[in-house]
Amino acid sequence: MESEPIIRVRELSKRFGDFTAVDRITFDVARGEIFGFLGANGAGKTTAMRMLCGLSYPTSGSGTVAGFDIAREGELIKRHIGYMSQRFSLYDDLTVMENIRLYGGIYGLSRREILRRTAALLERLDFRAERHTRVGRLPLGWKQKLAFSVATLHRPEVVFLDEPTGGVDPVTRRQFWELIYEAAAEGTTLFVTTHYMDEAEYCSRVSIMVDGQIRALGAPAELKRHYGARTMDEVFRMLAREAKRTE
Amino acid sequence: MERAITAEGLTKRYGSLTALDSVSFAVGRGELFGLIGPDGAGKSTLFRLLTTLLAPDAGHAEVDGFDTVKDYRAIRRRVGYMPGCFSLYPDLSVEENLDFFAALFGVRVRDNYDLIAPIYRQIAPFRTRRAGRLSGGMKQKLALCCALIHRPSVLFLDEPTTGVDAVSRNEFWEMLDDLRQRGITTLVSTPYMDEAGRCDRIALINAARILGIDSPKGIVARFDEPLYALSGERMYELLLAARQSPGVRECYTFGETHHLIAEAGFDPDTFIGTLAGKGFRQVALHPIGAGIEDVFMKLMHHGE
Structure with missing residues (x-):
């Protein structure tokens, strides 16, 4: 890749007492990539992701996210990334407009800027007629699109998606992935964590964590070839079965 | 085929929302039957109707030959139910939870231990740990043991594999396969389409309606376009x-x-x-x- 990686991690570790949750992980994510971050329960995925999102500092190692230092600039990282989870993203009791305004405020946008981006967002999603509808009353597919748009309201270069399409119907799911593909084609980086290996198949590259370490890293097709597996699910199980530690 | 579950025209409304719209299907004795559909399709409502926790607005259902409305007491004694949310006592230990569920049904753990042994053995090293402190996969194994301890004739599992990792999910399906070989009838729901192939037959459900019922192979054979x-x-x-x-x-x-x-x-x-x-x-x-x-x-x- 010609440009600087948007996420650059070297020997990143996090220890809690004598327990090493994340054990010297090293990887790069290029701009515009859809990067899948996989691991079994207890493999250290959440701890690693918290460091990448600026929510906790590493015990050792180094790295940058969107140009900010993971070891020192957590606050700046938080302000410059987007985050969306299928479980929680929007406030059901607030209207579409209120949700956008709330998040615009949290991301520190000016009132004028919020108004401008709200109008553009409603236009693009074709949501104008629903702007005063409470989010809880929207169909799931609409909610997801809105949640993604809100998570990217401040135009972050990298967006973290936590199990973005778990539990949705296959049509809605595809509408969502198209939104992701579109964002990636425009140069946004998508960092996806998931338990579901069929979501992993949508990623340009994936990493698989076992016992705090990254055991495999590559495009889904490469990994399947390398492990002689038919699906990512098989690859994952082959690696995760070797896990020594339980939660 | 002897029927373990029959549903005919089952309908349930919550105010203006129709959660289940005239759903009909039958599950044969000894079948592992999957209910496959996204969140909000009506899966949990169907489980609550069949396990007698809710009464339908229209239609009727039988479990093990008993009517879900008239004979609800008989059904509650005979079925095992694992709801979608964590249903154990987090402050009780693994073995206390199991003892408690056995006592509820008036049995002793050792009476039916053979049925749960292959599953319980995997969590036995943690038998004194409080259930709230188990990992997701282990919680699910314990919940399954608790649902089986009175040797139910029909087992209802509402999204048992949601939120657990691929390894635990696979282990869980292997356990269900093992239970099928011991003759237990199971109705299991999942939003994950890739799990459909583990069932004898499946019903695809979406927006309160059943879209189709068949074996996993039969369902995909219905796709008739290039x-x-x-x-x-x-x-x-x-x-x-x-x-x-x-x-x-x-x-x-x-x-x-x-x-x-x-x-x-x-x-x-x-x-x-x-x-x-x-x-x-x-x-x-x-x-x-x-x-x-x-x-x-x-x-x-x-x-x-």
Whole structure:
């Protein structure tokens, strides 16, 4: 890749007492990539992701996210990334407009800027007629699109998606992935964590964590070839079965 | 086929929302029957009706020959139910939870230990740990033991594999397979289409209605249109370009490839030539068999 990686991690570790949750992980994510971050329960995925999102500092190692230092600039990282989870993203009791305004405020946008981006967002999603509808009353597919748009309201270069399409119907799911593909084609980086290996198949590259370490890293097709597996699910199980530690 | 579960025209409304709309199906004795559908399809409502926790607004259902409304007491004694949310006592230990559920049904753990042994053995090293402190996979194994301890004739499992990792999910399905071999009838729900193949028969459910019932192989055999897997560079642009190409009825993302449904007269070579003219090189197009998701989407469109 010609440009600087948007996420650059070297020997990143996090220890809690004598327990090493994340054990010297090293990887790069290029701009515009859809990067899948996989691991079994207890493999250290959440701890690693918290460091990448600026929510906790590493015990050792180094790295940058969107140009900010993971070891020192957590606050700046938080302000410059987007985050969306299928479980929680929007406030059901607030209207579409209120949700956008709330998040615009949290991301520190000016009132004028919020108004401008709200109008553009409603236009693009074709949501104008629903702007005063409470989010809880929207169909799931609409909610997801809105949640993604809100998570990217401040135009972050990298967006973290936590199990973005778990539990949705296959049509809605595809509408969502198209939104992701579109964002990636425009140069946004998508960092996806998931338990579901069929979501992993949508990623340009994936990493698989076992016992705090990254055991495999590559495009889904490469990994399947390398492990002689038919699906990512098989690859994952082959690696995760070797896990020594339980939660 | 002797029936363990029968539902006819089951309907349930919550105010103006119809959660289940005239649902009919039957599960044979000893079957592992899967209910496959997204969140909000009506799966949990169906479980609550069949386990007598709710009464239907229309239609009726029988479990083990008993009516779910009139004979609810008999049904509650005979079935095992694992709801979608964590249903154990977090402050009780693993073995205390098991003892408690056995006592509720008036049995002793050792009476039916043979049934749960293969599952319980995996969590036995943690028997004194409080249930609230178990990992997701272990919680699910304990919940399954608690649902089985009175040797139910029918087992109801509402999304047992949601939120657990791929390894635990696979172990869980192996346990269900083992229970099937011991003759337990199981109705299990999941939003994950890739789990459908682990069942004897499945019902696809969406927006309060059943879209189709068959064996997993029978369901995918219903897909009767030419289907191709499409891949190449610049996958997003390729998707948009494919949709514009003649002879393409539908093209949608499918993980590493796109799936393309062709109309009559579609010619792969012409298609690839057209794309090459738009600057797409090294496009690969292979005919493939449909998966559950392809069928699910097709049936969803039918219902509209």
